[in-house]
Amino acid sequence: GDSVTQMEGPVTLSEEAFLTINCTYTATGYPSLFWYVQYPGEGLQLLLKATKADDKGSNKGFEATYRKETTSFHLEKGSVQVSDSAVYFCALTNTGGFKTIFGAGTRLFVKA
Amino acid sequence: EAGVAQSPRYKIIEKRQSVAFWCNPISGHATLYWYQQILGQGPKLLIQFQNNGVVDDSQLPKDRFSAERLKGVDSTLKIQPAKLEDSAVYLCASSLGWDRVSDEQYFGPGTRLTVT
Numbered sequence: 001g002d003s004v005t006q007m008e009g010p011v012t013l014s015e016e017a018f019l020t021i022n023c024t025y026t027a028t029g030y031p032s033l034f035w036y037v038q039y040p041g042e043g044l045q046l047l048l049k050a051t052k053a054d055d056k057g058s059n060k061g062f063e064a065t066y067r068k069e070t071t072s073f074h075l076e077k078g079s080v081q082v083s084d085s086a087v088y089f090c091a092l093t094n095t096g097g098f099k100t101i102f103g104a105g106t107r108l109f110v111k112a
Numbered sequence: 113e114a115g116v117a118q119s120p121r122y123k124i125i126e127k128r129q130s131v132a133f134w135c136n137p138i139s140g141h142a143t144l145y146w147y148q149q150i151l152g153q154g155p156k157l158l159i160q161f162q163n164n165g166v167v168d169d170s171q172l173p174k175d176r177f178s179a180e181r182l183k184g185v186d187s188t189l190k191i192q193p194a195k196l197e198d199s200a201v202y203l204c205a206s207s208l209g210w211d212r213v214s215d216e217q218y219f220g221p222g223t224r225l226t227v228t
Contacts, residue, residue, distance in 0.1 A: 031213070045219065
């Protein structure tokens with residue numbers, strides 16, 4: 001069945017460092033791919049999405065490109081801030097059944 | 113615009129007791145989801161409604177869990193009887209339902225259930 005695998009955390013970075021959180025998926029068909037974020041004490045919220053191959057989603061300085069050839073959707077940010085400290089979840093929704101599957105989440109700590 | 117509302121926020125029960133959670137989605141959202149999130153894991157879809165019809169409940173433990181969405185708006189999720197392994201955060205989410213593959217889901221704050 002469909003699945004999402006993301007890098008284990010926690011990831012600890014200093015402010016202004018470059019961030020990459022890896023995400024790979026297994027799915028038949030043409031899923032949409034998402035990154036959701038959960039800030040401390042808050043609910044899950046959409047960070048960005050991409051709905052077809054080679055699409056790039058972007059928001060708040062974060063980017064991720066839908067790579068069908070490598071079945072990946074890695075999250076990147078050029079310069080992280082303390083306020084980016086959160087748990088990041090990669091997810092997909094597939095055309096067969098419209099079920100959304102989440103990865104296990106990656107916790108990011110950014111130090112000042 | 114009001115967000116997804118859930119209640120209660122916290123619940124502690126003993127095993128074999130029953131519990132119910134309530135969710136009010138964003139007005140006008142046709143699709144409603146219930147997820148179970150165990151500590152350290154990502155959310156797992158339990159059931160998905162489109163208006164008041166069930167789209168997917170393949171991961172709902174139907175011997176103890178039930179859910180309904182009356183009149184295509186509010187929803188309740190019930191567990192009866194609860195087991196220790198049901199301790200988790202139960203998340204409700206909703207989406208417009210126009211494109212169920214690419215729709216953004218809006219999440220409520222969740223209900224943290226502890227079964228002792």
